[in-house]
Amino acid sequence: MKNCEYRQIEPQGLGTPNAAPPPPAGANDADTRAKRRRKWEVFPGKNRFYCDGRIMVARQSGVLPLTLGLIVLTSCLFFVFDCPFLVEHVTSCIPAIGGALFAFVIISLLQTSFRDPGILPRATADEAAYTEKQIDDSASSSYRPPPRTLEVIINQQVVKLKYCFTCKMFRPPRTSHCSLCDNCVERFDHHCPWVGNCVGKRNYRFFYAFIVSLSFLTAFIFGCVTTHLTLRSQGGKGLITAVQESPPSCTALELIVCFFSVWSILGLSGFHTYLVASNLTTNEDIKGSWSGNSGVQNTVNPYSYNNIFANCCAVLCAPLPPSLIDRRGFLPTQESPPAAQPQVELPVFVGKSDLTVV
Amino acid sequence: MATEFHNLQELRHSASLATKVFIQRDYTEGTVCKFQTKFPAELDSRIERSLFEDTVKTLNNYYAEAEKIGGQSYLEGCLACATAYVIFLCMETRYEKVLKKISKYIQEQNEKIYAPRGLLITDPIERGMRVIEISVFEDRGSSGSSSGSSSTSSSSGR
Numbered sequence: 413m414k415n416c417e418y419r420q421i422e423p424q425g426l427g428t429p430n431a432a433p434p435p436p437a438g439a440n441d442a443d444t445r446a447k448r449r450r451k452w453e454v455f456p457g458k459n460r461f462y463c464d465g466r467i468m469v470a471r472q473s474g475v476l477p478l479t480l481g482l483i484v485l486t487s488c489l490f491f492v493f494d495c496p497f498l499v500e501h502v503t504s505c506i507p508a509i510g511g512a513l514f515a516f517v518i519i520s521l522l523q524t525s526f527r528d529p530g531i532l533p534r535a536t537a538d539e540a541a542y543t544e545k546q547i548d549d550s551a552s553s554s555y556r557p558p559p560r561t562l563e564v565i566i567n568q569q570v571v572k573l574k575y576c577f578t579c580k581m582f583r584p585p586r587t588s589h590c591s592l593c594d595n596c597v598e599r600f601d602h603h604c605p606w607v608g609n610c611v612g613k614r615n616y617r618f619f620y621a622f623i624v625s626l627s628f629l630t631a632f633i634f635g636c637v638t639t640h641l642t643l644r645s646q647g648g649k650g651l652i653t654a655v656q657e658s659p660p661s662c663t664a665l666e667l668i669v670c671f672f673s674v675w676s677i678l679g680l681s682g683f684h685t686y687l688v689a690s691n692l693t694t695n696e697d698i699k700g701s702w703s704g705n706s707g708v709q710n711t712v713n714p715y716s717y718n719n720i721f722a723n724c725c726a727v728l729c730a731p732l733p734p735s736l737i738d739r740r741g742f743l744p745t746q747e748s749p750p751a752a753q754p755q756v757e758l759p760v761f762v763g764k765s766d767l768t769v770v
Numbered sequence: 771m772a773t774e775f776h777n778l779q780e781l782r783h784s785a786s787l788a789t790k791v792f793i794q795r796d797y798t799e800g801t802v803c804k805f806q807t808k809f810p811a812e813l814d815s816r817i818e819r820s821l822f823e824d825t826v827k828t829l830n831n832y833y834a835e836a837e838k839i840g841g842q843s844y845l846e847g848c849l850a851c852a853t854a855y856v857i858f859l860c861m862e863t864r865y866e867k868v869l870k871k872i873s874k875y876i877q878e879q880n881e882k883i884y885a886p887r888g889l890l891i892t893d894p895i896e897r898g899m900r901v902i903e904i905s906v907f908e909d910r911g912s913s914g915s916s917s918g919s920s921s922t923s924s925s926s927g928r
Contacts (some may be wrong), residue, residue, distance in 0.1 A: 564798065
């Protein structure tokens with residue numbers, strides 16, 4: 413026990429006091445006392461996990477509660493105040509269509525928010541060391557080399573792969589590191605605060621479905637509310653009386669929310685439809701990677717099939733790849749890399765504490 | 771030193787890790803999952819070139835099959851959209867089915883070809899589909915230690 417205390421006082425021992433005291437006995441006790449941990453508990457990125465790793469969101473959930481709240485509130489007001497009138501005067505399909513759209517919107521939103529967007533796990537220590545060695549072998553200078561890039565040729569187009577210093581690997585094409593989530597995400601589109609998650613390879617189709625169905629929903633609600641007010645005012649009572657009859661704050665709220673949403677969401681859907689048809693990501697479009705803005709001439713998008721239908725199918729109907737981070741898998745119980753370090757340092761500490769004791 | 775390891779357990783317990791070789795991705799065809807078939811120099815004395823290339827080519831074919839955009843993937847995509855993607859919670863996708871085939875293939879290759887030569891392939895899915903990690907083991911059947919690093923540190927401490 414005295415040896416342990418001496419080790420804890422020494423400055424170098426601050427990092428390893430837990431592992432340095434008897435490792436075999438300590439490890440066994442820890443294993444029997446605590447249940448096996450899952451990989452999501454030690455995930456290095458800035459994500460939060462719920463339901464034992466089944467659901468994941470970015471650390472800052474952004475305005476996801478606001479998005480959900482607005483959609484649910486507006487739809488509830490619609491169902492409560494407008495549907496009874498419209499069922500009576502127009503058709504009874506209206507609540508059915510509204511309900512189906514609402515359900516589709518909520519499900520797509522939850523799928524986008526809670527899914528892994530295509531996070532790449534960080535390189536293991538061995539892999540990072542191997543990559544470093546490859547870079548050092550090719551660089552001859554002794555000081556730190558300039559930002560590392562790797563050039564590959566994809567469909568006769570030169571693409572530069574950048575080295576990610578956080579994840580310690582060369583990023584695959586179309587992968588980008590999200591600073592908010594601190595992860596490299598495959599086919600990174602953008603980090604959406606409304607949805608509270610990154611939009612990447614694995615959840616782009618849900619995001620697209622969400623914004624398209626939301627634009628239909630807001631347009632539908634807007635149309636129904638306008639019809640409702642028109643029909644009421646046509647009953648010979650005038651528009652003001654009509655607004656006064658149906659609870660004014662609710663109808664006005666629905667109108668305002670839908671009016672502003674329709675333009676912005678419709679615009680966003682149109683933009684993303686263009687991106688899907690040309691097989692681009694928001695990231696590439698903003699940076700102008702393939703439009704020749706980066707100074708290199710004759711750049712074309714090497715990932716595009718040059719056919720709108722083929723591009724749409726490739727983006728929206730391609731097989732859904734599995735999550736690479738295996739968040740519900742169990743951590744290995746022994747021979748984990750950190751255990752090797754204190755064992756290597758052990759002889760140094762044993763020597764020092766022997767000296768101090770003596 | 772071609773020592774016979776009779777099964778994978780023996781390999782893991784009685785051999786110590788010498789080095790790891792990483793087969794990188796081949797991005798010349800875009801973002802599809804494909805690994806380079808270039809034969810690494812570290813495996814020169816351990817395994818025949820043709821066996822290695824066969825393994826990598828078969829893996830590449832499996833991944834191409836998983837990511838193929840064709841009739842079945844359209845059907846899956848349209849069906850999923852029609853059911854508001856809820857079907858993904860109940861059904862196993864084609865990609866997942868192919869991944870299971872891949873891990874069976876890798877296990878089989880390890881048992882039949884790689885373990886007898888003191889090598890072990892790690893499934894790329896465990897490394898984020900970025901590399902095929904091949905662990906190269908040295909013949910240390912007589913040392914009796916399960917972890918190479920602990921034996922070297924204890925010897926240097928004394």
